[in-house]
Each structure stands twice: as structure tokens, then as C-alpha cells.
Amino acid sequence: MVNEQEFLAGYDPRAYPAVAVTVDVVALTIRDGELQVLLIQRAAPPFAGFWALPGGFVRPEEDIAVAARREFAEETGLGGEPLRRVHFEQLASYGTPDRDPRMRIFSIAYLAFAPDLPEPSAGSDAGDAQWLAVTALPTRELAFDHRKIVEDGLERARSKLEYTPLATRFVGEEFTIADLREVYETVWGHPLHAGNFHRKVLSVPGLVEGTGATTEHGGPRGGPRARLYRAGDARLLHPALLRPAREETVR
């Protein structure tokens, strides 16, 4: 047996097969009314030409969370205040021995949420980056185990909408209840009852707070001006905003 102490006490790392640690980022945004994920096209083998999650090596003195933000920033060209507004959280780690054909690579995946980001090619050094609607994922082959990572990220996102104010991270500073409802409908993938949603959002303490203002105009197809809100100070929603029960996933 090799336990941690023995390993660390007598271990010469260079005598063992090398391992590497990377971060991969599942960056989600809502564009054109669709939930989209950021992908980059691989230039070199393996999986050359395939699409993959943005990510890379964690630098020797770099914290993991910092590495995730850095990789995201490099691919999107985002910086400053807009970057600070992006929500990051650790998703999970992936380390199946053969997940990369070249060597043992552990990947720590992060999830990033941001409102309506611009096309990534603009400011980034990788013109081969794009947002892909998650509904188009089934028809696209991804490199490595990145499909699994994206699926885990999507499930996490759907689930966190239920009991955290995460949805407010997908909209701008000020938003209407309908904006928020669109986020829920887009991420969960099905329509919600507008009246009940409205009542619920206003009744959960700390989810939103009114600004007193309304939109300048009604909606593009009519309707009155909507009141504007900004995110409240809640960190957890109580009671939660639950997805309609999905019998299939329960058993």
C-alpha cells in the first residue's frame, strides 16, 4: 500500500509517469433566445478539427479558479468589469486514465455563466471559437470526454436555477420578470406559466428588488411597459423555484 504520507515522504516525482492537471470551462450564455456553450476548434492532434471546451494547463503557481478565469478570458477576449460579472464555480474533476491518449491528464472543470456575450472570435487569440446552441450538441462530436463534461455542466446549471439566484447572472444589471422567465424557460427547455412565475419571483425573499423604473417601450409585439428589477441579496431561494416534476429522472 502507498498512503499519502508514505507517498509524499519518499516519492521522487520524476521517477513516476508524469501527470498533468488542466482546467476546462463550460461557459454558458443565452444568445438569440437559446442556451449556448463556448467551444473551440482543436488545431492539433489528437482530435484535430474536433470541437472542445476552452481550457488548458494550470500554471505552476496559479490557483485553479484563476486558471479557469484566465482560460475563459483568453478565449472570449473579455476583461475588466464584464469579466468580473461572470459567475464561475467548480463543476467536477475528470481523470479516467485513458481520457487523453498522450498522458495521464486530470481535468478540473468549471462552469461559467454570463449574459449575452459577443462572438468570441473578436477579441480572442483563437479565431476558431464559437458559441453553439446546446440543442445542437447531439449532432456535434466533441473531443475527449467533453460531451460528458458539458452534460454535467448543463444539469448543474438547470439544478442551480432552482435554489439559487443564478438566473440573474444571465441577464443584465436591470431586467424584467419576463427576461428572467426567458432564462428559466431557455435553460430548462420548456415554457412556464407567466402568471405563476411572476407571483413566485416576487414572493421569494431576496431574489429581486424593484428599481421603480419601467422599460422605455412595451415589447416588440405589443404589451405594456414592464417594471425593472435588479438582483436581490439572497444566496439561496426559499422556497425554491422547482422545475416541474420530471417522473423519468426520479427513478
Added chain:
Amino acid sequence: MVNEQEFLAGYDPRAYPAVAVTVDVVALTIRDGELQVLLIQRAAPPFAGFWALPGGFVRPEEDIAVAARREFAEETGLGGEPLRRVHFEQLASYGTPDRDPRMRIFSIAYLAFAPDLPEPSAGSDAGDAQWLAVTALPTRELAFDHRKIVEDGLERARSKLEYTPLATRFVGEEFTIADLREVYETVWGHPLHAGNFHRKVLSVPGLVEGTGATTEHGGPRGGPRARLYRAGDARLLHPALLRPAREETVR
């Protein structure tokens, strides 16, 4: 910039500072009516004499989840069917550059749940292992960032009791509603209304199924024989069994 492809294409791992990947296991059980966590006492520096989570090096060809089970089995002496009944899940990864003074070590933490396990010293190769009541954690200094890892694990456990049948993993094959209630009370750290809990457990589809049998005797201090149940086939609880709202944690 070094992105993943460039890094992996032209990278000679031995030219970089070495990194290592370990697993650490937050193993929880209920013994003597208390939630307890498995700790081992470190023999070698750094942190010699301190208590730490069981864990160790992920072997070159070993899957992370397998490594977690192996480390747990080595410290508890558990194997075969009892080991298979233990629930494992990935918790999170920790990789702050200075979390280990010797080298860059990334730790992937796992959470393990099991019913009333025996004293670990018995079958293990490390006689310096013990179960510690989590209520005693504040008075004990832990090695590395293991206190943070344990706290994250406890929060995950408390939260998973709400919406998964995890509690059934802390009791034996057959159990009474009162056994289950004791699990919730112990993990959440406060008493529940017996009648409401009973109603709720029986009303959530797939949480428990009756065996038709009852206990041999009443409780040690009186009371009728209780009906016996076994775990149902639900993977998610709908509606969830929520903790009483904790105002403090909401904001």
C-alpha cells in the same frame, strides 16, 4: 499564452515542476447517535501528529473513483459486500498552490457514506485511524486544508439528504421510520417533528417500501413494535424533504 493544445503538443512534462494528484475521502457514518468522520493521524512531517483525511496518490493507471474506494478500504479494513454498500460520490477538488508545503498537489475529494462502521483500527494497516464526532471538529486542528474539505463534505451531505434517498445509506438493509428520522436529526443537527416526518417519508414516492415485518421488540424505553422498511427505488425525492429554513444561510 499556453492553451491546452499547444501545451500538450510541445510539452515535456519533466521540464516543468512536478505536480501530483491525490484523493482524499470524507467518510461519514453514524455511531453512538452522532455523525462521525474518519480521520487518520499523520506519522511524518509536514503536519506530523496532526489528524488528516484518509487519502493518497492516484496510481498511474487507476481511475479516481477507484482510488477513493481503495483508500477508504485500506483505512477501514472493509471489503466485499459491506464495501459495495458504501455510497461514494465526488465532492470537489482542491489545488491552492501552497496547500502542501512540499510540492504542487491537487486533491480530488470524495464523500463516502456508510451505516455504523466498526472501529477502523481493527482491520486496517493504520492503527492511527479513528472516527471523530463532527461536533468535536472545532477543537481539533486538521492537516492541510482538510478542515475546509470536511466542511464542504458536511454541507453536501446535509443538502443531499433533502432531495435524495441518501439517508437510507446510513441505516441497515431494514430500518424503521424512527431510524431514518434519527439519521436526519443527527446529520442536520436538530430534532424533527416525529409525526410529520413519518407522514412525509411515507408520502414521498419511492423513498421507502414496507417489508411487512416489524421489530422484534418495542423500543428500549417502551413503545410498540415499529414497522420495518427498506430503501425504495427513487433516485430523487419529489417533493423534497427540506431542512427547516435557516434564515442566516439564505442571505
Added chain:
DNA sequence: CGGGGTTATTCTCATCTTGAGTTATTCTTA
């Protein structure tokens, strides 16, 4: 400029779920 279609917001109402307390019954212990 007026009407039809659209949307934000508020209500109603039946149904579920929850929290708190009570009761009948069965056991154990003294």
C-alpha cells in the same frame, strides 16, 4: 386613427404540502 393581437400584472380557486398539536394503541420498565 382605430382595432386586433400581445404582453405585464393581478386575481381566483381548487389542490397539495407543511407545521403544530392531539389521540389511540402497544410496549417496556419499575
Added chain:
DNA sequence: TAAGAATAACTCAAGATGAGAATAACCCCG
């Protein structure tokens, strides 16, 4: 044998949810 304790079932009020409808503001088209 009586007292105390625990299981299981019931009551009742308060809260939350799902479905539908009403009201009013606003856009676009003709």
C-alpha cells in the same frame, strides 16, 4: 399493575402551487 415512552394516524390552519381568467397598457397593421 401503573407510569412512561414511542409508533402511527388524525385534525386543522397556514402556505405554496397549478391552471385559468381578467384587466390594462402598448405595438403594429390597415
